[in-house]
Amino acid sequence: MEELTIKTPADVLSFIGHTLGFWPQESLVCITLHENSIGATLRIDLPQLPGQELPYARTVAHYLTSDTTATSLLFAIYTSEPSQPGQPKPHAATIAALTGVLAEQDITIRDGLFVGDDTFSPYDDEPGTALALPVTDTQTSAINAEFIYRGSAVQPTDRVTLPATGQDEAKAAAVEQHMNAIRNQTDGKAIQNGRKLWADMLNSNSFPSDDDCRALVAHLQFPGIRDRLIADIPGLDEPMQNILFAQTDSAPQWSRVEWAQQLLLHAYARTSPEHAAPVLTTIGYINWWEGRGSKAHQFLQLALDTDPAYRLARLSDQMIGSGIVAGWNMNxxxxxxxxPFD
Incomplete structure (x- = not known):
């Protein structure tokens, strides 16, 4: 695939929006660089309380240094807080702390942007100067046009919106019927059948029937089968534990992972809240693999809303909350x- 070149600040913001999939709000976004090549992109909520700048900067640096090739970075502060002439920029203490912490890791800040509700400008310029540009300029940037051409879109927020469901009793009964059939099988046969069903879906170019969706949901209700099916998503011939914790040398088949997420959302719409927790947890797990921590957290919380005792959702959310990054995102x-971008 042809590599593209980011040339303007509007290109940078377009790249951030399309990479994250949404327009950040009250966020710090950092992009690591090695020479002129882009590495990792990190979005994290801005600190809410004064006096937390140094711990916050150390947390951000911990994430950024997972890109071991990074020598510099770009950052963008997205906030509705106005910048006043003659006053420090909002979150200036945070950027100062981050500059010092990164310097200890031999990483320099190459440039920064201040992104308000309507305009953006260099972070170190004086408020009210002619350097401020309208945020709408990102819509006409070359990078934005190329992303849209390739099928990408930027959502207004990262808030998860689930597809509508209905006829809960009938859907629940259909899933229970499949679960009863699985219980009458040996463990080995149940796993084998579940893997074949899932593999056929992942290898198909079309969505499965409603009955196959409910059969998949039924298999996901059994933890032993569920874990195996999650490990089958990336298409890797590696030990299951290594795949689940994203600790493999080989890269996942990311297009297959994306298709798995679409299939699971399709299946979610065809089941009831009673059986939704494993489906939503698996989607959350996929988002963790992809480095989308905030979305992973939302899906896991939605899973816990349907079943507060669902153990995998609770443990996964604790893992993400503690700052553990999927191993694949370290490389x-x-x-x-x-x-691919330059």
């Missing part, structure tokens, strides 16, 4: 990325 050769 630029295995990390999820939308497009």
């Amino acid at each position: 630029k050769n295995t990390a999820y990325k939308a497009l």
